[in-house]
Amino acid sequence: MTQTVAGTAVRQLVEAGVRTAYTVPGESFLPLLDAWEAEHGVRLVSTRHESGAAFMAEAEAKLTGRPALALASRGPGAANLAIGVHTARQDQTPLIAILGQVESGARGRESFQEVDLAAMYAPLTGWAREARAAEEVPSLLAEAHRAATGPRPGPVALAVPADFWTAAYDEGMPLAPGGDQHAQTARSSGESADESADGLAEHLAGLLSSAHRPVAICGPGDRVGRETLRAACEAAGFGVYSAFRRQDCFDEDHPHFLGHLGLGVPAQVRQALDEADLVMVLGTRLDAITAQDHRYPLLHQHLVLVGTGLPRPRHPGLTTVLDADPHAVLAALVRRATGATEAGYQGPRSPGAPQSARAAARERWERHHAAAVRYARPTGEATRPGTVHPAEVVTALRRLVPDDVILTNDAGNFSAFFHRHWGFRATHRLLAPCNGAMGYAVPAAVAAKLHRPRNTVVALVGDGGVLMTGQEIETAVRHAAPIVVLAFQNGMYGTIAMHQATSHGRLAGVDIGRLDLATWARGLGAEGFVLDDPARVEAVLAEALRCGRPCVVDVRTDPDVIAPGRRLSGLLEPAGHPT
Helix, strand or coil: CCEEHHHHHHHHHHHCCCCEEEECCCHHHHHHHHHHHHCCCCEEEECCCHHHHHHHHHHHHHHHCCCEEEEECCCHHHHHHHHHHHHHHHHCCCEEEEEEECCHHHCCCCCCCCCCHHHHHHHHCCEEEECCCHHHHHHHHHHHHHHHCCCCCCEEEEEEEHHHCCCEECCCCCCCCCCCHHHHHHHHCCCCHHHHHHHHHHHHHHHHHHCCCEEEEECCHHHHCHHHHHHHHHHHCCEEEECCCCHHHCCCCCCCEEEECCCCCCHHHHHHHHHCCEEEEECCCCCCCCCCCCCCCCCCCEEEEECCCCCCCCCCCCEEEECCCHHHHHHHHHHHHHHHHHCCCCCCCCCCCCHHHHHHHHHHHHHHHHHHHHHHCCCCCCCCCCCECHHHHHHHHHHHCCCCCEEEECCCCHHHHHHHHCCCCCCCEEECCCCCCCCCHHHHHHHHHHHCCCCCEEEEEEHHHHHHHHHHHHHHHHCCCCCEEEEEECCECHHHHHHHHHHHCCCCCCECCCCCHHHHHHHCCCEEEEECCHHHHHHHHHHHHHCCCCEEEEEEECCCEEECCEEHHHCCCHHHCCC
8 A cells, every 4th residue: 555755754753662743733744744643542742832842852752761753844833943952952862853844846945934944953953854855754764763862862853845745655664773772883793782881890890999089970860770870889989969950860868979060059069079089970961060160070080971972071181981871881880899799899999998998988978968968958048028938849849749750840040949959869750951941841741741641740930931831731731731830930030130130230131020820820721829928838839739730839939039048139239129
């Protein structure tokens, strides 16, 4: 039976494990939408804006580790989709963007909404192509999947002229190969993945044995293996920092936890990193925030990168690259340490190390861990009447949610309270944009709830972010996805206000009007709550968590409480105080 290009593309995507397509429907890919809708066992999620579709796809892929699908039309649709694609690029998230293009006969004539989509998306992706003939669409789609799941996972973009979708396609369907890329490379060289990991673990153990103060910077949790990371740090004796917005990779109450390398980390939390002679970066790139504005690694530190496709930071000192699955390497390190211990060897750090040395190492990590705990403790600041403190909301929510909670958070100063005061466990899941994209949290929460309906899903977002993509609450209502959205409202773009106050002592262009977000939520079909009384923080949050419907909690916060431990009034000139 003759198949169309659209039908073949849908079969390819389903074979690759894609089950959900997120989109704002467009006329440039109508046959693809029709073929997807006709397929059994898949879901088509129509969103309210292409940025919401892209954020949903990015969140699903981050949650599952498999490529997710976002569809957008030419010109404006593709432009709107780009913010989520950029998020996937900087977060190393596999995402397939299929972009409808003008008809092939109209290309190059400045047709309606025409853009060179491959050129537009090239800087935002690891792979961007436009089909030049209908028959090459399936092979390009297979190539796109391979690129998205390659050594450095990330987004890809395939533009397809509108008339190609209905063309007949009788050739065999090129399937995207599955499986671990490093394992495939190892097999092709006659070496098993386990043998390769064992060899690299032995090399890493040798580096650890000669180090005196080794630390690791880790994330995301699925890439390093949460339980394996815990076992490895205990066996090999290293401390653990979580990379920016990767806090769910490790239990923050573990004595080897040293802190989260986010924004505004004080010197006492960074002390263990300053003192380290060996710095392992496991499964994550050393982005600017994690590296504390490129402060690390320091000149004297031996940098070890463990992971596939990790970009190599500039470092004039010694750098070792172990291009392998970090989970497999850590698992081999644990096996090696466990076997050695059973033979009478006390871990890979130093054979025959005296008890006093091991005790000193434990004392060192406990001391640094205590500094991280003190930093995370709320200070109990007062707020003006009719407002609540963000830290109180975060800590109360932490007490109420189950251990398998999925948390999504937006960009903005409000999120600093969440990252500092939450107290992560490895059973929590965190979906957050490392590129600082506003508008991420609500769409991400919708995707998470659709994919994991039995988990509690909570989105944390500021008033600026919720006004960008909060309309996706309607998508949650339509798909019966009961997410809880905490919208922290302080009436301004807080991050920019803080920077302006610090630099100039006054504000410009950061005001957001006072909003009734509870009524707005009800207008979208959700439930709405107002939280403006410190005495009712826990009661309101508990009611929202058990309401069983999509809901928004309008969290009224004091605009003077601009960041943890900082007051906006202390930064502004007298005439510029917030009201």
